[in-house]
Amino acid sequence: MTAEGTKRPIRRALVSVYDKTGLEELARGLHAAGVQLVSTGSTAARIAAAGVPVTKVEELTGFPECLDGRVKTLHPRVHAGILADQRLDSHREQLQELGVEPFELVVVNLYPFRETVASGAAPDECVEQIDIGGPSMVRAAAKNHPSVAVVVNPERYDDVLKAVADGGFDLERRKRLAAEAFQHTAAYDVAVANWFAAGYAADEGPWPDFIGVTYARKQVLRYGENPHQPAALYSDGSGKGLAEAEQLHGKEMSFNNYTDTEAARRAAYDHSEPCVAIIKHANPCGIAVGADVAEAHRKAHACDPLSAFGGVIAVNRPVSVAMAEQVAEIFTEVIVAPAYEDGAVEVLARKKNIRVLRCADAPAPGDESRSIEGGDLVQAKDRLQAEGDDPANWTLATGEALDADGLAELAFAWRSCRAVKSNAILLAKDGATVGVGMGQVNRVDSAKLAVERAGAERAAGAYAASDAFFPFPDGFEVLAEAGVKAVVQPGGSVRDELVVEAAQKAGVTMYFTGTRHFFH
Numbered sequence: 001m002t003a004e005g006t007k008r009p010i011r012r013a014l015v016s017v018y019d020k021t022g023l024e025e026l027a028r029g030l031h032a033a034g035v036q037l038v039s040t041g042s043t044a045a046r047i048a049a050a051g052v053p054v055t056k057v058e059e060l061t062g063f064p065e066c067l068d069g070r071v072k073t074l075h076p077r078v079h080a081g082i083l084a085d086q087r088l089d090s091h092r093e094q095l096q097e098l099g100v101e102p103f104e105l106v107v108v109n110l111y112p113f114r115e116t117v118a119s120g121a122a123p124d125e126c127v128e129q130i131d132i133g134g135p136s137m138v139r140a141a142a143k144n145h146p147s148v149a150v151v152v153n154p155e156r157y158d159d160v161l162k163a164v165a166d167g168g169f170d171l172e173r174r175k176r177l178a179a180e181a182f183q184h185t186a187a188y189d190v191a192v193a194n195w196f197a198a199g200y201a202a203d204e205g206p207w208p209d210f211i212g213v214t215y216a217r218k219q220v221l222r223y224g225e226n227p228h229q230p231a232a233l234y235s236d237g238s239g240k241g242l243a244e245a246e247q248l249h250g251k252e253m254s255f256n257n258y259t260d261t262e263a264a265r266r267a268a269y270d271h272s273e274p275c276v277a278i279i280k281h282a283n284p285c286g287i288a289v290g291a292d293v294a295e296a297h298r299k300a301h302a303c304d305p306l307s308a309f310g311g312v313i314a315v316n317r318p319v320s321v322a323m324a325e326q327v328a329e330i331f332t333e334v335i336v337a338p339a340y341e342d343g344a345v346e347v348l349a350r351k352k353n354i355r356v357l358r359c360a361d362a363p364a365p366g367d368e369s370r371s372i373e374g375g376d377l378v379q380a381k382d383r384l385q386a387e388g389d390d391p392a393n394w395t396l397a398t399g400e401a402l403d404a405d406g407l408a409e410l411a412f413a414w415r416s417c418r419a420v421k422s423n424a425i426l427l428a429k430d431g432a433t434v435g436v437g438m439g440q441v442n443r444v445d446s447a448k449l450a451v452e453r454a455g456a457e458r459a460a461g462a463y464a465a466s467d468a469f470f471p472f473p474d475g476f477e478v479l480a481e482a483g484v485k486a487v488v489q490p491g492g493s494v495r496d497e498l499v500v501e502a503a504q505k506a507g508v509t510m511y512f513t514g515t516r517h518f519f520h
């Protein structure tokens with residue numbers, strides 16, 4: 001047998017769990033297999049109540065559990081029994097001299113620190129839920145995996161019982177259990193450290209001096225952005241967001257599907273009315289609002305049907321059967337929505353490959369980060385909630401003030417423009433984008449692209465938005481020549497005067513928001 005295959009029979013187990021799920025069955029199974037059980041306070045009480053013989057840890061240590069449970073297992077008789085390397089004669093001899101018996105199995109799960117914080121409990125209560133003895137035992141057992149198997153997850157209890165009946169876990173399995181155990185304590189400590197740094201013991205300044213993140217692999221993807229790039233999806237364990245979306249139909253999600261779906265959800269949820277956003281390569285080729293999602297989809301698709309081929313669609317409302325019928329006619333990579341009305345998934349599923357995702361929650365507020373080599377950039381999410389995002393706070397820079405309907409059109413253009421990669425110029429009409437100029441390295445080219453995509457007829461009388469100010473009049477002039485009715489832009493350029501003068505000359509209404517929405 002190879003070293004990896006060496007099994008360690010389990011004769012004695014230490015069990016100390018906060019989450020008592022499956023405990024009785026585990027205890028009975030271990031006892032039936034001849035394993036002696038040692039356990040702490042209420043864990044021991046539950047085991048005894050199940051009719052299984054158990055030694056209380058205080059009988060082992062000769063020291064009472066004390067200080068409201070702060071000290072139970074923190075004792076050399078416990079830790080020597082976990083940490084002795086059974087491969088070494090010297091360790092086995094020392095245990096004999098000390099009269100300490102080794103453990104071959106340690107089953108522990110920890111106090112619910114995260115859940116206590118999430119419940120809004122007072123700081124003292126949260127501090128009390130920082131487990132000390134549990135992580136010590138888990139880390140000790142995980143370190144000593146050549147001799148000890150450590151289990152931190154009740155879902156593993158069935159494996160434990162099988163292993164016990166089968167002569168114990170082999171080394172490879174004990175290593176995997178140890179890896180899982182260190183992940184468990186690492187995530188636990190990160191939660192504690194974040195709570196201290198971000199609030200309870202925050203230093204001065206708007207950002208914490210420490211941000212810990214832990215992710216668990218959710219899925220190995222076929223490949224990354226390109227086929228030669230291996231890739232995987234990790235989730236943060238919150239159970240929320242796109243990473244945890246439920247796939248109802250279709251092929252496996254790809255790396256690019258995820259990034260486009262993220263962009264599509266970001267765009268669709270920028271509007272409070274029923275909204276559909278169609279994304280290709282992280283940019284919108286159509287965003288529209290409507291009386292219902294089917295109407296919004298028709299309008300969004302009409303923006304640029306050529307580009308919408310193979311697009312990713314996000315909806316901010318449940319998908320109706322009517323909308324599903326429309327989508328089923330068009331080659332679509334992904335559709336994501338908070339829900340699907342009865343029959344809608346079946347209609348979509350007529351296309352074998354379309355990926356149908358349900359993601360109940362809207363994109364969460366809060367912070368976002370982007371990794372750079374050697375670090376991470378962190379910022380508050382751009383959420384269209386600045387003062388300048390409300391048309392009531394806009395400044396009329398020149399031209400005739402728009403009536404309520406016109407202002408609503410311009411506000412739609414402004415909100416939609418945020419979803420376009422900079423430099424962004426967006427033309428809209430009737431609550432739908434009609435021409436999008438995205439990702440250009442100067443604003444003139446973005447304006448040209450938006451006008452060209454709209455075509456002369458749709459550009460005339462359209463409402464235009466620019467994600468940042470016009471540094472010169474030239475970009476604006478492209479829009480004016482196409483006959484746009486009104487333009488909204490942040491303003492703030494040193495040459496604002498020249499831009500406003502050009503708008504005045506062209507008879508185009510111009511509003512300043514005072515707020516910028518770069519998106520890179």
Ligand SMILES: NC(=O)c1ncn([C@@H]2O[C@H](COP(=O)(O)O)[C@@H](O)[C@H]2O)c1NC=O
Pocket residue numbers: 016017018019039040041042043044069070071072073074108109110111130131132133134135
């Ligand atoms: N302090 C200690 O010595 C100690 N030893 C084990 N624990 C924890 O006590 C819990 C089990 O306690 P009980 O069996 O009383 O329900 C487990 O979550 C375990 O991680 C401890 N508690 C906290 O630190």
